[in-house]
Amino acid sequence: MILVTGGLGFIGTHTVRALLDLGEDCVVVQRRARDLPAFLDESRVAVEQADITDRDALPSIGRRHAITGIVHLAGSYPWPPVPDAPVEATRRALDGLLNIAQSAQEWGVRRLGVASTIGVYFGAGHDGPLREDAPLPMSAPVSIPTFKKVGELLGGFLADTTGVDIVDYRVSGTWGPLGHRDPFFAGPALVHAAARGTVPDLSHLVAPAFAEDGLDLNYVKDTGRAIALLQLAETLKHRTYNVGSGRVTTNAQLVEAIRTVVPDARIDLPEGGTAPHMVLDTSRLREDTGYRPDYDTERAAADYIAWLRAGHAN
Template sequence: MILVTGGLGFIGSHTVRALLDLGEDCVVVQRSVRELPAVLAGTRVAVERADIADREALLAVGRRHAITGIVHLAGSYPWPPVPEAPVEATRQALDGLLNIAQAAQDWGVRRLGLASTIGVYGGADHDAPLREDAPLSMSAPVSIPTFKKVGELLGGFLADTTGIDIVNYRISGTWGPLGHRDPFFAAPALVHAAARGTAPDLSHLMGPAFAEDGLDLAYVKDTGRAIALLQLADKLNHRTYNVGSGRVTTNAQLIAAIRKVVPDARVGLPTGGEASHMVLDISRLAEDTGYRAEYDTERAAADYIAWLRAGHAG
């Protein structure tokens, strides 16, 4: 049985779905119990209410389930930042990560997967696909890549000292059903606007959006399947894996895909933007798991719009 923290969330629920489809049983840990998301409707998933920052509550889960692996997707970082209590927020974030590692050791799990982010490559040369062995900057402009870098370093130390197979998943920009308005890219907002027949509200973005802006965007169903394959692989040859599409998707390409489904969608953006795009090299992932993306931009846009038009909120 695989334990997935944050398993009822965006990427988590799709990862659980993929694990179930591959024949695994799953238990998810959430701070607050809620109904299974629609992608898990009709499945058998054990749901445990526990805060990963509460070590005893987390370890108790392992006394009720025979857990053989852990996928840690719950946010081990303060986001948005907590300016009134930054030290306490940092302590809670690190406690969650260390408690998960403690659980992995106590339960003797086969593999612990830790969610990281494409954001750790900030400041790296973007002229070529980003490889896992690229040198990383010691700084980051926001909390998420900062804490993910810390998590990767701690995970490496704990893997070396405990013998646990700890694997980092550097996840690219991800969009799709159950997603949210992302502050770093416009794709979810553009799709939601097309499905509703409105102009997109991009006020949540960290900066203005342009047609030529692009990023390695992965459809969440592909992201979840990639993580599941990494968790279940008989052997992994590396400690860190990029999880993405391996290609650039620009806003212009996404808008063209949206308009194939909704020809009159009001999702145009001004020209301009960055000429350099962050793209992940996913050769490690493909070689060690056989992973291949199933959703190109057109198929992903059509699937997401159909999901929203079926009455789903996210």
């Protein structure tokens, strides 16, 4: 049985679905009460409401369930930043990771997978696909990659000292059902606007969106399956894996894909965009798990729009 923190969140829900499809039952841990999505088999998913930053909340979960592995997807960073209490926010962000690592050791789990981000490569140079062995800069422009870098360093130390197989998943830009407006790329907002027949509101983005802007975008169903495959692989040769599509998707390509489903969508973006295209090298993931994405951009856009038009909120 695999425990998934944040297992009813965006990527977490799809990871749980992929684990179920691969034959594993799951325990999901959520800080806030949340209904189980209809596409998850409630007979095979146990829901535990707990705050992983509370060390005392975890031991009883291990007593109630025979946990063999952990996928840690719950937020381990303060976002948005908390300027009035930065020290306490930092303490809580790291407590969750440390508590989960301690539980993994106590429960004798085989593998602990920890979500990281493509953002750790900011400033590392972009001459071709980004490899896991690329040197990373010590600084980062926002809190998420900062905390993920710290988490990766801590994970390596804890793996060496506890004997737990701790693996980091550097997840690319991810979009799809149950998602939310992302501050770093326009895709989700464009899809939602097309499905509703409105003009997209892009005011939440940290920078203006242009047609030629691009990123390694992975559909969330593929992201969840990749994480599940990494969690269940008999052996892994590395501690760090890129999880993405391995290709760039520009906003212009995304707009074109959306218009194959909604031809009159009002989602034009201005031409331009000078930001480098960050693309992950997914060789390790493919070689060690056999993973291949199931969704190209057009199929993903059609699936997401169908989900929204079926009456789902996200």
